[in-house]
Amino acid sequence: MQVMIFGAGYSGQAIGAATLARGKAAAGTTRGPDRLAHLGSRGIIPYLYDGEHLSPVLRGAMLTTTHLVQSIPPGSGGDSLLRLTEGDLKRWFPALTWVAYLSTVGVYGNHDGAWVDETTPCQPKSARAVERVRAEAAWREAGRAAGIPVAILRLAGIYGPGRNALVNLHRGTAHRIIKKDQVFNRIRVEDIANATMFLASSNRAGIFNVTDDEPAPPQDVVSEAARLMGVQPPPEQDFETADMRPIARSFYGDNKRISNAALRNLGFQFAFPNYRSSLAELWSSGRWFG
Structure with a gap:
């Protein structure tokens, strides 16, 4: 190969x-x-x-x-x-x-x-x-x-070492944007x-x-990262009034839950099926910062 x-x-x-x-x-x-x-x-x-x-x-x-x-x-x-x-x-x-x-x-x-x-x-x-x-x-x-x-x-x-909510919190760039019923897969x-x-x-x-198994509100990922780090999460911001770049705001226009069953049915096993176990591994391993 x-x-x-x-x-x-x-x-x-x-x-x-x-x-x-x-x-x-x-x-x-x-x-x-x-x-x-x-x-x-x-x-x-x-x-x-x-x-x-x-x-x-x-x-x-x-x-x-x-x-x-x-x-x-x-x-x-x-x-x-x-x-x-x-x-x-x-x-x-x-x-x-x-x-x-x-x-x-x-x-x-x-x-x-x-x-x-x-x-x-x-x-x-x-x-x-x-x-x-x-x-x-x-x-x-x-x-x-x-x-x-x-x-x-x-x-x-996509997220992983060097690109994740833990890094964003560390850099002070994390946000908790609240849009009712909004979920994303990652x-x-x-x-x-x-x-x-x-x-x-x-x-x-x-x-x-x-994609992972668990579509979830984006603010929940930030809150979980803050819990792992032992810091306060950033304040919640309403989507309608939040100061966001147009490209970031555009992502909130799509709201769906995505199935990965086709890949799983072939026998593939995800190492990181949800954001909680994945963030915990990044934090405990020290690989979160890249």
Whole structure:
């Protein structure tokens, strides 16, 4: 197995670590030359990719890639890798046997707190979610044309070491925004990585929600983090009057409970199925700050 991760950021690096832990080779791309050494220090073979050009050295690595993970969000012009390769996976990745496209549960849109699963029709509201739906379809079509299985991983809100409510409290940036009946799912970054490897091990195709078991109000997560730290949680703020950036406010427009049963029914076990056990592990292990 030769894994290539386009977009080796927070989730991509976790996938790289999980790949290496299984004794397999991992490569990854970054936009910044200053990030190459960081990826290399983690054992991930680093390549530059700016979304506009495929360098000769990167094209060479693509020839031996067996498992491709696309973690770069699309733009208004669509998925950059599909655009540059004209969707011809067999030509650019002749050794390829499996693709993972990392998407988002935002494609489902708002369901007023109701449960959704992979059979629920997408009704994206934001431009970002619309772009994701189009990218999902484009990757599935590219896979179909090449005869290569494509797994679409729809991710909930990502957190983990260095990115969590404990860190936000420590930095004084945590907020308890109250919107009646609002819930979110979330997912620990290590579970994203392990789910990716689980699906890659059998070249499994399909759409999979990668999310925890317990959709919960966001203020409850902050309160639990404060309890673990032994500090007072920040005061509650009403959503309607809270001072929030537009992008943060937009996330509250989608309210749903997301099922992960499809992935569980294949035999995958989440290491961090809810925010309470996950925050407790981050705090007790000392890994909460990254």
